[in-house]
Amino acid sequence: xxxxxxxxxxxxxxxxxxxxxxxxxxxxxxxxxxxxxxxxxxxxxxxxxxxxxxxxxxxxxxxxxxxxxxxxxxxxxxxxxxxxxxxxxxxxxxxxxxxxxxxxxxxxxxxxxxxxxxxxxxxxxxxxxxxxxxxxxxxxxxxxxxxxxxxxxxxxxxxxxxxxxxxxxxxxxxxxxxxxxxxxxxxxxxxxxxxxxxxxxxxxxxxxxxxxxxxxxxxxxxxxxxxxxxxxxxxxxxxxxxxxxxxxxxxxxxxxxxxxxxxxxxxxxxxxxxxxxxxxxxxxxxxxxxxxxxxxxxxxxxxxxxxxxxxxxxxxxxxxxxxxxxxxxxxxxxxxxxxxxxxxxxxxxxxxxxxxxxxxxxxxxxxxxxxxxxxxxxxxxxxxxxxxxxxxxxxxxxxxxxxxxxxxxxxxxxxxxxxxxxxxxxxxxxxxxxxxxxxxxxxxxxxxxxxxxxxxxxxxxxxxxxxxxxxxxxxxxxxxxxxxxxxxxxxxxxxxxxxxxxxxxxxxxxxxxxxxxxx
Amino acid sequence: xxxxxxxxxxxxxxxxxxxxxxxxxxxxxxxxxxxxxxxxxxxxxxxxxxxxxxxxxxxxxxxxxxxxxxxxxx
Numbered sequence: 001x002x003x004x005x006x007x008x009x010x011x012x013x014x015x016x017x018x019x020x021x022x023x024x025x026x027x028x029x030x031x032x033x034x035x036x037x038x039x040x041x042x043x044x045x046x047x048x049x050x051x052x053x054x055x056x057x058x059x060x061x062x063x064x065x066x067x068x069x070x071x072x073x074x075x076x077x078x079x080x081x082x083x084x085x086x087x088x089x090x091x092x093x094x095x096x097x098x099x100x101x102x103x104x105x106x107x108x109x110x111x112x113x114x115x116x117x118x119x120x121x122x123x124x125x126x127x128x129x130x131x132x133x134x135x136x137x138x139x140x141x142x143x144x145x146x147x148x149x150x151x152x153x154x155x156x157x158x159x160x161x162x163x164x165x166x167x168x169x170x171x172x173x174x175x176x177x178x179x180x181x182x183x184x185x186x187x188x189x190x191x192x193x194x195x196x197x198x199x200x201x202x203x204x205x206x207x208x209x210x211x212x213x214x215x216x217x218x219x220x221x222x223x224x225x226x227x228x229x230x231x232x233x234x235x236x237x238x239x240x241x242x243x244x245x246x247x248x249x250x251x252x253x254x255x256x257x258x259x260x261x262x263x264x265x266x267x268x269x270x271x272x273x274x275x276x277x278x279x280x281x282x283x284x285x286x287x288x289x290x291x292x293x294x295x296x297x298x299x300x301x302x303x304x305x306x307x308x309x310x311x312x313x314x315x316x317x318x319x320x321x322x323x324x325x326x327x328x329x330x331x332x333x334x335x336x337x338x339x340x341x342x343x344x345x346x347x348x349x350x351x352x353x354x355x356x357x358x359x360x361x362x363x364x365x366x367x368x369x370x371x372x373x374x375x376x377x378x379x380x381x382x383x384x385x386x387x388x389x390x391x392x393x394x395x396x397x398x399x400x401x402x403x404x405x406x407x408x409x410x411x412x413x414x415x416x417x418x419x420x421x422x423x424x425x426x427x428x429x430x431x432x433x434x435x436x437x438x439x440x441x442x443x444x445x446x447x448x449x450x451x452x453x454x455x456x457x458x459x460x461x462x463x464x465x466x467x468x469x470x471x472x473x474x475x476x477x478x479x480x481x482x483x484x485x486x487x488x489x490x491x492x493x494x495x496x497x498x499x500x501x502x503x504x505x506x507x508x509x510x511x512x513x514x515x516x517x518x519x
Numbered sequence: 520x521x522x523x524x525x526x527x528x529x530x531x532x533x534x535x536x537x538x539x540x541x542x543x544x545x546x547x548x549x550x551x552x553x554x555x556x557x558x559x560x561x562x563x564x565x566x567x568x569x570x571x572x573x574x575x576x577x578x579x580x581x582x583x584x585x586x587x588x589x590x591x592x593x
Contacts, residue, residue, distance in 0.1 A: 055559050062567060237587045240579040244531075452571065456563055463560045501534070505579075508524060509588050 011140050012152045014206055015133040018088050018199040019153055021192070022129045023160025024167075025095040026122055028188045030057050030259075031164050035185045039103045040111045054459055056116050060123035061455030064447040067127020069226060072440030075132050076225035079216075080139070080209045080439060084132035088203065091125035092196025094118045099189025127451070131443030138430035139209040139438075144299055150426035151295020155288055158418075161258060162284050165277050167191060172274070215435045222436040229433075229441040238432050239445050245510045246425060247449025249311040249502030252495040253421040255454040256314065256461075257414035258284065260491065263458050264322060265407065268465065268488050269329045270395040279404060283411025290419035298424035302512040307428065310420025311503045317417075318492045321410050326488055328406050329399055331372065340365040347380075354382040369400035453498060461491025521589045528583025535576025542569040 029036070033053045041049035067087075075083035098118050104111040134153050141149040167188045175184050215221055222228050229235050258280075265276040298306050327333060341364040348357050360376045377392040399407075425446075433441035468487035475483050484490055542564045550561035582588060 058559075058563070233582070233587065236578075237582045240575060240582065241588070243575060244579050448571065452567060456567070460560065460563065504527075505531075508520075508527060509583070 008140060008149065011206065012137055012149055014199075014202045015084075015137050016152050016156050018084065018203055019129055019133040020156040020160045020163070021195045021199050022088065022091045022126055023157045024164050024195065025091050025192050026060065026126050027161050027164040028095070028168065028192075029060065029098070029119060029122070031168050032185055032188065033057055035181065036115070038181075039185070040101070040115045041104055052112065056112070056119050058456055058459055059116060060119045060126075061451040063120050063123035064127035064451035064455070065444055067124035068131060068443030068447040069127075069440065070124065071128020072131055072229075072443040073225045075128070075135070075439035076222055076437055079212055080132050080136045081203075081206055083439070084129055084136065085200070085203060087125045087128040087132065088196060088199060091122055091129065092192055092200075094121040094125065095189050095192035096196075099186040099192075123451075127443065127447050131439050131446060134426035135430055135439050135442065136206075136209050138427060139211040139435070146431070147298035147303065147424050147427040148292070148296035150430070151292045151423050153426055154295060154423050155291045157254070157422075158258060158284055158288050158291070158415075162281055162288075164188065165281050169274065169277060169281075211435045220436055225437045225440040229437045229444070235433065235437065235441055239441055241505075241509055242429060242432055242442070243445035243449050244502060245506035246307060246428060246502070247445045248453045249314075249449075249499040249506065250307065250421040250425050251450035251452075251454025252457055252499045252502075253310055253314045253454075254418050254450060255457040256318065256492070256495045257411075257418040260458045260461050260495075261325075261411055261414050263462060264325065264488075264491075267462065269326060270397050271329060271407075272396050272398050275398060275404070279407050279411060283408050283415055286408070287412050287415030287419060290416055291423040294420050294423035295427070298427060303424040303428040303431075304506065304510050304512045306420050306424050308503055308506050310417045310422070311499045311506070313417045313420070315496050315500045315503060317413070318496055319489055321413055322489055322492060323486070325407055325410050328403050328410075329370070329397055331366070331370070331397075334366040334368055334370055336372075337365045337367055350379070356380045356382075368403075370403070371398040372396075373398075457495055460494050463491075464494060465491045521586065524583055524588055525586060528580045528585075531580030531583060532577045533580075535573045535580060538576065539569045539573030542572070 037049040037053035041052050071083050071087055074086070095118075098115060101111055101114050101118075130153075133156075134150055137153055138146055138150050171184050171187050172180050230239065262276060262280050265271045265279065266273055269276075271279070294306050294310075342362070344361045346359045346361075348359070349355075350357055356379075358378045358380055360378075362372075362374045362376075364372045366372065372395070374393065374395045379389050381388050429442040429446060430438060465488055468484040468490040472482040472484055472487055475481065547561045547564040547569070550557040550564070
């Protein structure tokens with residue numbers, strides 16, 4: 001019994017470490033989007049470069065379902081272990097290679113093309129990895145502990161995100177801003193090779209899943225997992241049920257709580273990047289053990305209720321929580337110390353042209369300790385007949401300790417919804433499909449729900465906020481009343497609407513499972 | 520409960536088609552016309568979300584209407 005327990009601990013840790021590294025690899029791209037946009041895209045239009053970087057980042061999400069199909073099929077044909085070894089190496093290789101790509105300034109358009117190709121490989125690899133690891137652990141777990149054991153796999157995405165933020169923060173702290181900009185940003189990518197090597201060594205001695213081995217011995221392996229999964233109504237209806245009744249809502253809750261919250265703090269609340277990332281990391285660290293708690297609880301009271309409760313809480317409380325976050329740092333609620341207000345103006349020549357750049361820096365302190373800084377950059381063209389580029393404005397706030405802990409509390413609430421929706425879902429999905437098509441069948445709805453509906457959420461929400469702000473500006477210019485009272489909350493309509501639909505479908509169509517694996 | 524499941528199936532089909540129309544005609548079309556930075560969300564709405572929601576929800580709704588989820592739901 002002791003031996004069996006040790007083996008299970010080894011199985012879970014070896015599977016989890018590999019999956020964690022894949023999430024790390026996947027997320028460092030997003031966490032470094034701002035700096036990557038200046039390296040791999042033309043810098044004459046920073047906004048377009050940033051959007052192109054986000055589009056490249058999003059391409060990795062969109063391609064995940066294809067990875068689920070390709071590697072899911074392999075996993076159901078040749079086995080779980082070999083397939084997720086391949087995805088691990090593919091992910092590590094692609095990430096390492098991104099760290100080696102010369103900049104746009106060196107190789108021109110090849111740079112963004114190479115980045116896109118490698119990002120697609122990352123997405124394909126992740127599409128194959130998660131389903132393999134979840135299936136592998138689930139197939140080793142007893143029925144009464146499956147939620148608990150697979151919940152360790154569920155922590156990997158969050159821990160991968162924490163590590164990616166941590167590695168970037170440490171790398172930044174260990175060098176000057178100029179060095180990080182010149183070469184330091186490559187370090188988190190290159191570090192992946194070392195992590196993957198360690199994971200490969202840990203994983204290579206793992207044995208194949210016992211349920212897959214049994215199915216193989218009995219000749220019960222699917223000859224065509226894709227056709228069986230999606231070509232037959234009997235399975236396709238469960239794939240759709242898993243997607244619209246569980247993974248769609250779960251993906252939206254996950255990305256709203258863990259990714260959009262970060263975007264909201266930085267882009268909408270204007271909190272300093274490092275401070276916002278610190279808030280996120282602390283909130284994530286406090287919340288992460290809840291994945292294990294809710295995974296274990298699902299073994300006792302069922303998966304459905306916990307997952308749906310996470311979605312419902314998101315639907316009900318997203319607007320109040322994000323409103324609280326916004327108002328916590330809203331400068332109109334604070335009192336400025338007039339004597340601290342400073343305005344500096346500096347005119348510098350733009351190299352290689354006769355144009356110049358006017359940089360205006362406005363700074364001030366507030367009575368509660370908040371520090372405000374706004375930098376406005378305006379290009380002054382020598383040729384007055386030409387149209388000058390739009391002024392670039394950046395506001396940064398450094399908030400006080402009390403506000404910081406309020407925000408950490410809000411992030412913790414968001415993460416707790418994530419852990420409810422996400423903690424039990426691996427066990428729920430593997431129990432829905434039979435062994436011979438499990439890898440394929442569970443991977444696709446997971447990666448459509450999590451990767452596409454969820455992964456695109458921050459980009460869509462940011463766009464909706466921008467659209468609402470623009471509409472208000474136009475109305476103001478026309479002398480009309482603002483169309484949106486709280487434009488900064490408009491992005492939440494997308495996750496709230498779809499998570500509500502998912503909740504209703506899940507509530508009505510998913511029956512509480514008996515926690516037995518389908519044969 | 521089975522009757523509710525079937526009736527709601529019609530709602531899912533309508534929702535799938537309605538969401539597709541809303542995303543492509545109301546949201547994406549103006550973005551395609553304005554071009555520039557708006558092309559990224561236009562592409563997402565037109566080629567990713569609209570087909571996924573329309574086809575997926577309609578098929579799910581069809582299965583619900585035809586009673587596929589009545590006795591075998593898990």
